[in-house]
Amino acid sequence: MPDIPYKDKGSILGPLKTLGFFARRPVTEPFEPRPAADSYRGFHVNDWEKCIGCSTCQKVCDNAAITMVKIPGLPEDPVLGVRNERPAIDYGRCCWCGLCVDICPTGSISLTTEYVHVCRENELDSYFVLPDPNGIHGKHFDKGWDKTADADLVDLHQQPMGEVEPQQRDDNFDEIVHGFTSQQAIIEASRCVQCGMCHESCPTHMNAPEYIRAIWEGNAEEAVRQIYRSNPFSHVCGRVCTRRCETACSIGRRGDPVAIRWLKRYAMDAVSDERIREIAAEGKVDYISGKKIAIIGAGPAGLTAAYDLVKKGHDVTVFEALDKPGGMTRYGIPEYRLPYDRLDADVEVITSLGVTIQYNTRIGRDIGMDVLERDYDAVVVAIGLQQGRSTRIPGSDHKQVRKAVKLLRKITQGKPFKVPRTAVVIGGGNVAMDIARSLARLQKQQYGEVRMTVAALEDFDHFLADPEEVTEAREEGVVILDSRGPKQCLVDENGKLIGLATLGVVSIFDQDGRFAPRYDDSDEQVHQADMVIESIGQMTDVSLFGDELTERLEWNRGRLRVDENGRTSEPWLWSAGDMVFGPDVVHAVADGHRVAAGIEEYLGVKQ
């Protein structure tokens, strides 16, 4: 036991010790509020430039002190994941715990060192505050409790996605991405803060927060059910979607967005095809409407419309010019990105509901549009962008100058062609990567080496292809050159293609952000090649309409003029998909839903 002298009785002079206090300094507290500590949890400030209105602060607030308020005039952009809402704090409820700061995905909100607010009873409204960068009383106070790496409650890192190593994948078309394990999927799903930005940015407004939540709860079937509310092409979208959702994801503001696409893929792979068919059939009406609908093109737009319409009891026939369904998702996307059996599974869900697909039937050649107009209650044209554009530079009419979309189709169909020993691709989009990587695989198989160059107009800061496509293509031996403008395809005196000449690009955009490339004549390069593949753009072949219908239809800058439901100027004719909106699977799906809704409404009126 330590000796503490409180037990001895002390001296009678003890009280005199108090005289010593005269020598001590008095304690004086200033009247003004004392400055608070550096990480004090005082009143809020919110950087409105950073804040995106995701309302995560509101969800974590343990005292229900946060109200979201819409502020007209602030930017609002669902595609970028920005809402014009900002949190307002009820200081009658707030307890200054700072959880809102720690969880804020953007890091916009922080607490300050300001802590005094006084009001009279009739000024209670002053308890309800809309924090902006200026603080509650418009006076500057230093930041207090602010976002730090230690305190961050947002997990900024995605679960790593396993991939086949380059050496194992560069000579075959096996799928590269492994997909999440259930453990990984649950962890990844748990990163979601349920802000719903993904839902708003998705062209078809997938219920991503709901299916992510279901995955997190370990309920893959419920996730599939949520997925099928808005997307019957989810094996496809789970693999190759352009995933605007992840661009809009609020977690992506400071870290990796939630891997929404891979989560969708996980849910779809986790449930058996048979069970998915059952879930997709839920809600199908039990009567036959007696209406007949023709859909031209068995791609995502056409088949999505077919899916919706067949569930409403209509008789739906899809006409497909080729011998298999899927459109560009089959003939444009290489198998290493989207295995055909997964695409087949998506399509089988739709056919299992009663949709008939008539293959090898080209409308305009085998059946005229006039026949469809006569025999069906409504017709949907969803033929996509099947034709490749040409650069039409000198020499581009050589037979060894090919178009990427045609070549990809050939590879999918397994039609034989002579694989070039050396090839150059003109273009920098995902299609360019697809053809380059597909040919590289064939080169590796046949010649044991890859001699493949991609010459893109854009520089890497403005590249069109996804970064992972570029990385993976390089891993597979493809050389990617940026800022190269095609000048001429070179042909020798014997008429043999020997390569492509390109010029360096100094800049690609003008001050308005429009494309206006400037070349440097002194920077000319020649890329040896016995094949040049053009992959610069695609267009629709509208010849199926014939001259007469083309004249009857209204057009808008080269594309069919459609109303907000996708209906053309002809009351029986709808148009959907890439041919309306440009190339994008998920947009095509959204469009399929849109025209299906339009047709449903029209048929109701027509009765």
Added chain:
Amino acid sequence: MRPENYQAKNHPPSHEFELNFGPNHPGIEGNYAFKVKLNGDTVLSARADGGYLHRGFEKLMEGRLWIQNIALVPRICVPDPVPMEVCYSLAIEELGGLEVPERAQWIRVMQLEMSRLAAHLFAFGGHAATTGMYTTMFWGVADRDLILDRFEELTGGRVYSIYNIPGGVRREVPDGFLERMSSLLDYLESRLPDYDNLFFRNQVFIKRARDVGAMTQEQALKWGVTGPNLRATGLAFDVRRDDPYLVYDQLDFEIPTEPGGDALSRNLVRRSELKQSIRILRQVIERLPSIRGPIRCPIPNPLAWNVPAGESYTRVESSKGELAYYVVSTGGDKPYRVHVRGPSSMHAVQVLENLAVGSRLEDVAQIMFSLDACPPEVDR
């Protein structure tokens, strides 16, 4: 001067009176009240009456996400909030299998001892006030404030630090904090002789407190007394040593006891514990810089955090005695049940009711304060 409607009341012949201590009695804070039945100045029987100070914690916790409760639990005991946060966090860590980094454990110990110092200064300051020695209370509160300054610096909050979360602590220790903490300890240690002179060696206090509210060790054990109150009956029991948590098994400290079991002994135990807490804090300040690493293990997104199903019972030694949390999870994002076993509710109801009987009216407040019960935790 009597009101017009005044009428003398006929008192019952038994000379028994009922007196209500609190909620507005100056001797007790909060809404908790204490009713005594008197014969003259002698207490015949006593009855604790719960109030509504911060009521309904356990129910509230069932409706909140796991992490949201960290803002709630410190309120259960205002003078000594840190053990609440730590004990709750420990329970979730046990359920979730979270490994708290060593550095975070040391930081937790530091706060726990800071909180104990602050709480003890408050406790004997309050006791002194019940015997009319207000200077001690003023000093105690003023010195406690210096500790709160350090809390403010470390945690961003003076009283409710809301600094411990499942997995560790929320922030790294600020630069220069340990030096400032060290000089605070020097100051507090230099104050101990002042407190001894003013209070603990003061014959007024000793004579007033001796044999007041006395209990034997046997009684203490029977009544479920814990903490300093139990140690004041001579039993050297301390959860920190006997059921160790965090890094207390790596620390060197003693468990002061006193034999008397009375109000005096209870205060003397607290006085001795001040010194032990300073001793522990010095060790933490020495060791902490060499313990590197994270201050929190990775935890899931709090909005989507399912704590694995199960139950855990975690105990810590708070300044008032044994504090325990029984937490049940059914695997959901909120607790299914949280039971707070607080020391104060036990001391302030049954123990106080027992001790008060037979004592004199003027000692009731002393007995209450020597037990150091915390009203919000009683009302919990």
Added chain:
Amino acid sequence: MSEHGEGHSAAYERIRSKKTLGEILEVATSFEKAAFEFYTALIPKVSKNLRYLVEELAGEEQGHYELFTSLAGNPDIESRIQDEIKTPAEDRRFSDFVQLPDLGDHPDDQAILQYALGREDAAMKQYRELADSTEPGPVHDLFEYLAKEETLHKQELEKQYYEIVYSGGPGNG
């Protein structure tokens, strides 16, 4: 290059021999008129979905035509022209590598744009040459102005060309 191209070339030669601004404008005006008439005649030849393109080109040339007409009638043209040429636009050599096709009976959008680019390029170069070969003064300023006008129009067409032809974008196909 088609016969229209040759026709332009001969006409530019004609300009060179002219000295007064009024005369020069008169000939330039006739170019734009010829182009306008060419596009107008093309409209019914192309498929309906592409007509917008030719219509726009015709409209553009008509605008030029009207501009030149009003310039010729403006007594203050000298000062106006001087105002306009302070920041001559720079030529980008994009369309240099676009082959000039035979437009044929049913030209597609790319062919039409290529033709238009070729025409603007030729006009721009001719005006530029004229400007470079004249002494500083009102005549020089007028050629400078015309060269800049054609340059701007050509740049606008180049952008349109990209947007139509290089529409690859970040697609999936």
Added chain:
Amino acid sequence: MSKELNIWLDNLLSDIESVQFQRRNSRRVRVDVGSEALPALLELLQGRASYVHLSAITCVDWIEDGQFELVYHVWSYETRSLVSVHTRIPRDPGVYLSIYDLYQPAAFFERDIHEMYGLYFEGSPDMEKFILTEWNGPPPMRKDFDGEAFVNEHFHWEQYHPQWLKDLEEEGGGITVRPEDVR
């Protein structure tokens, strides 16, 4: 010594029928016992195994099972270990035996459980209300009592309408998501 006691305790508990026992670590033991055997088991633990300190009694409302779970946490100062004895009783009628005879602190815990869960302990010295003296509703800690709904029904929230909000409303903005919408 404590180690021997632990072993002795393990042996003892595994011998008793209807007792499931699980050693979590050197200082934590979970025991599940039928409600009829619980008082005897506690008596054994207290009398023969030095578990003299009743740390707490917890009640858990397993409403879906129609049961209350009672957990008795007892501590031994000698073995320095804590035994949590779990038992379940039917939620209805919700009557059980008091262990006040064994552990006096039980009076407080039992009184609290009675007040909060409506579970009556026969033989407990004091089943009077402690906090809820003015409450006639259902026992509030039961799962079927929704505290938040009660509060929203009976209390008035301050409805703020400051000038900045009025201004925003004039411009077409204003409140979009209230906190109660996301709870």
